[in-house]
Amino acid sequence: MSTAYERAAALSPSLRDRSRRTVDAAEAAFDAGDLARAAELVSRVDPSHEDLAGRAAVARLRARLAVADGKAGEAHRILFGTVLDAGVTDPGTGVRAIGHGAGAAGPRVVSDAPETSGSAGTDGAHGTAPPERDRETGGAGGPEDTPGEGAARGALGARGTGAAGGSEGAEETGALLVDAVRAAWVANDFDCVAGIGAYAARFPEGASARALARAALATNRLDVGHVAEGVRELRSLLAEPSPAAETPHDRVTRARLHLVVGDLHGARRLAADLERECRHQGALAVLPGVQVVLAHTQTLLGRLRDARATIDDGLRNAAETCQDHARVELLAAGALIAARQGDDGRCRELAAEPLEFGVAPACTQAAAALSLLDLGRGRYEEAVVRLEDVVAGDRPMGVVGGLPVLVEAAFRLGRPDRAADAADRYALWAEATRQPWARSVALRCRALIDGSGADFQRALELDALPFDQALTRLLYGEWLRRRRRMTEARRHLRTASEDFLRWRAEPWAARARAELRATGEIRATDTLARDAAEELWDRLTPQELQVVRLAATGLSNREIGARLFLSPRTVGHHLYKAYPKLGVASRTELGALGLHRRPPDAARARTE
Template sequence: MLWGRDGEQAALSQLLSDAREGAGGALVLRGDPGIGKTSLLDHAASVAGPMRVLRGAGVEAEAELPYAGLHLLLQPVLGHLPYLPPPQADALRGAFGLGPAAADRFLVGLGVLSLLSELAADGGLLCLVDDAHWLDHASADALLVAARRLDADGVILLFAAREPGFPAPGLPEVRLGALLPADAAGLLDATAGHLPSELRHRVLAEAGGNPLALVELPKSLGLHPLTGRLQEAFQHRAGALPAAARTLLTVAALDGTGQLDVVLAAGRELGGTAADLAAIRESGLVTIEGRRLGFRHPLVRAAVQGAAGDEVRLAVHAALAGALTDPRDADRRAWHQAAAATAPDQKLADELEGTAKRAAERGGGAAASAAYQRAAELSADAHDRARRLTLAAEAAEYGGRFDHARAIAEHATGAYADPELAARLIRVRACADYGMGLLPSAHAQLSIGIDRLADDDPQAAAWLLLDASSLVWLDGDRDMAARTDRQLAGLRLPDDDPVTPVYLLCRWFAALALRRPPEGLPPLPEVVAAARELAELDRRGLLLVGALGLAQPDRQTHDLATRATAQAREESRVGLLPQSLTYLAGTQLALGWHADARAHAGEAVRIARDTAQPQWATQAGALLAYLGAIEGDESACAGFGEARALLDLGLGRAEAALLVFEDLLYGRARNQISAMRVVPDLVEAAVRCGRPTRAVEPLARFAEWTAILDQPWAHALAARCRALVEPAEEHFTTALKLRTRPFEQARTQLLYGEWLRRARRRVDARPPLTSALQTFERLGAHPWSARARAELDAAGWTTSRSGARDPLAALTPQERQIVQLAAQGLANRDIAARLFLSPRTVGQHLYKAFPKLGVSSRTELAALSEFSPARDAP
């Protein structure tokens, strides 16, 4: 019986019931030590019925061994790997050292998802992970990737964790508090009813409603004054053991794996024997089942570790290292040796570097960083120490631990004497700052690197200049732009250097950022055509795709982003997908394919969060907010100023919109592209407010920018702005002849129709207003279609709701993606691998989508595959 946990037990029962019906989900139980998290996991297992149960836990001693926690959970079911998609099965084998490591650690999480879904096929699956705050980072990341995607899988994943460990954004949580007084008294009386009244009140007061304290404190009353501290109570009970048994208990606490053979082998080196196990077992501090030893509670392990003096701890670690003779335990052995070391040891440092390399190959960036850092501490040679600290910083940055990477790079002062190591550390600091949103600091680091490399390695400097140029656009600071421009002007590259197109493109973008006509540069289309050939599938190549998006037709950028996304999926390079999907969604938004843009932007946000890329989560989120603004969804715009202002403009709140647009343009804009993009909106808002003079200077800026960029969509917007500030029909007709991006084209038609109606040309106003209304309705732009309909009514034209809606408009973005791929003939398993879902989730989405579409089989979907010009998008 669990006292005082009726609500939590009911919630778990409901989760299990839902799983038996095919649903899935995850839950994190949080609370202080001893508050009852493990007991609730035990309760869930006891009421799971016929569901399969897997159980694992984080182990403090294995926190630096990548995928140790995941292996503990999945080891009993690894025989099911052949049933998984090959890339995911291979990723799991690589994570566990059973094969080559995966190219992308995200695949490990997808493999976990597929494996759990496969195991749940016969009656559901319950996975219990205790002490999740002690999971190694790689295991935690993989399990969270799977947990966030549980939907129609019949899988329940329960985590128990302390605060503040195991951050799990996106997962529901239950925080366990102290028991109510009546429940605390009931538990105490049930477990220690013999207590005299005075001691009973003291225990209740000291325990503070903590269930473990209520059970354990009474056991120490006759031996030790009541302290109210569980750890001290456990230490007192351990201290009462014979010396040899106490030593063996310490070995078990510092081992952390529970392997009885290893504990006994190490214990023998320190005077312990198998006979001492009886005393340990009788103490009630441990449980022994077969060849495994476990502590009754994590606090017991912590208490035993805390009671051991430094000399004992060093000896125990050395004995454990000697006991781990299996080659598969090489990494565990190296960490015990490192824990026993008190002085530099070059041989041990070399072994730890090998541990770090293996961790990095398996995708354990955090574990690799820790091993490299400890290897540096043990290095006798100064250069080796600097090199290993550099590797530690790089591994931390790769693993998404940006603050840790930055700290290592800042303190690796000895490495900056070596030009190569210095350049690598500067790149780490820039990437970490970028990942943390510290754009000016990231740019400053890149500038330092460019200055260091400009003479000795101009190619590398040119690529850094591309990074710096992108930050100039994202941040919008003119001083940053001017510094990058000076560095560009000072760089010397031969005309035939293969990186020259990148350099020239950066020069063009510097001119754009400074709104200064380019001097002595080849024409932009020529530069773009040459740079397009360098857009390979890596982070810099993708950055080039984004840069080209400003300087070439939308269709060309869409084709580049489509190929990059498809290649990233095919090669399982999941970490590149947030960037390529964001670019793809951006071009689809420009081309008027809003449903596809929403689906790809949403996918980019999900993967960016799972792969620790907050910058791309924000950028893709901004696209979703912009789409929400077009459609009139106020909640979708929260936290995104530009989107909210566009929504205000669409709803007729021009004054509020104008203030935001002016702040984006004249304030310290966070995004140079946004600063220019809002000018046409600012001009319209100013004119609608009756303040056309506030539009004059912004329009002049935009005209300079447009002249340099020389793209049809930019010229069309500039012409529309002129039509508003200098009312003249020729400006409207110029803008409309360019036939650019659908949403903007429709807005121009709406403004033109309004102008014609006010000029008493009601009949002439009807065609552009009708065209605008049709586009707005197709795009679901409700505020704008309402305005177009009102204008048509004022022009004497009766309107009706258009029936030419997207036949798939009723689907969610994910259902739309799945239907799109199913219509192309892909099986559920293939769709799941492509969209990073489980096959059962794909099947459930199709089950929901069919009635919405009025179809009953896959064969009928083929007729719907023409719903979008982007139907072949990845």
């Protein structure tokens, strides 16, 4: 495909057509994995001869190449630089107009006067403090530490005037600003996030970029320890009405923010709705990001079979659309499932690429998954050291979810002093989110440190997540056994063991059985495994399960293929493999099994 575009470019008499086809060739080479060829092709294009749409296409490809080359910090500079260069400066007034598109009342302006290179707390364009609304959502150091837009523009160096000849499209400008904020967020450059957000706030077309910058700065405050402030700002953002022009990518971000503040059901509803829309509209490019959120919520809510199916499908979609960030996040989500089940080889295999990729939150989540694996296998020192390094590092995005693992590992290591800070930080987050499940985990952490049976009891009274509830029962059962309250201990340990067995969480089930034996449990604990009868869906692969559940609703192979982005022939192959496993021979018999009416993990996800 790249060669065909390149030949078409060579035959194009128009310079603009030649440039655009060369960009098409470069994009095709990138999608095919030939990064060197893509870089060589895009270097032939002179963006100064392009309109804003053409310059934006070149900038986005150069940004993708920078990320692929391990230079994520360059991506947002490339994108924001394109926005700055798109302006037209009036030589008489020194005012720059940002593109306003057809029907706009006139150009939006920003001073193009000389600025400083971005001292903290000043607006570089004017040398004064930015407006209060911009300073309120600053970085981790608090309002006074928020850089003005000079930090972003100063990092780029002085910019010349844009191409002469009038204003550009406001929609493309707004999209570039959003891309620039997102790239700066990924690069952990929160000075530039703040600067680009302040710049975008001056223009109506920058509203989405400004909102995204606020979200990025709020999550950064949370990640570096300003927990209550960060959660409060995120809750405020989520309480605002969704903008009329909200894009699918904006909705993915909103779903992610629900996840950050612990609203798992809200995140899952948004992601599930958006996933259905993406499949209905064939929006494959948006789907991997949606599936990242969906996989995390399914895992946390105990729907592991669904989560595995989502991850497998998401990895395929991410590979087809060359979305490396979504792919490594999905790998990290898979590593967490493998860690819960004590699958050393699988967990390490899935975590390796996110760790090497080095971009949060995927690398943070992969480290947390490995630490959970170590905790389950009794490697407490390894778990503590790894998570302490993440907490102390410069990429702590997403670390809150790993703090309870750090607390328990330090407790089992006999070093509660290494757990206190993590427990306090998690408790602040749990209190700020107002989520019962998070408060339950916080109480369990406190019970480990203080040795309080009352805190264990209070934790069990709250509406907790399935795996966390079982883990609290295991720890409370251990606490009761050590105090020789054997009857009470057996009740909690037996329930925990049964739940862990349902989820194939063997390290935790083995620990619960060992504790039961220590209580003198009469019932042979090794028969518990036989009590967890195999469910029908356990016989299917994740992809087969997806296909079977849709077929049971009466959809044709073609309709199923359209939903899952598979060929009808592939759908038929999955059904051919699934029918004998389920003991059925037709869609009618399949529908009678009820697999489409009950979530596969409903029995496993029970709470008490």
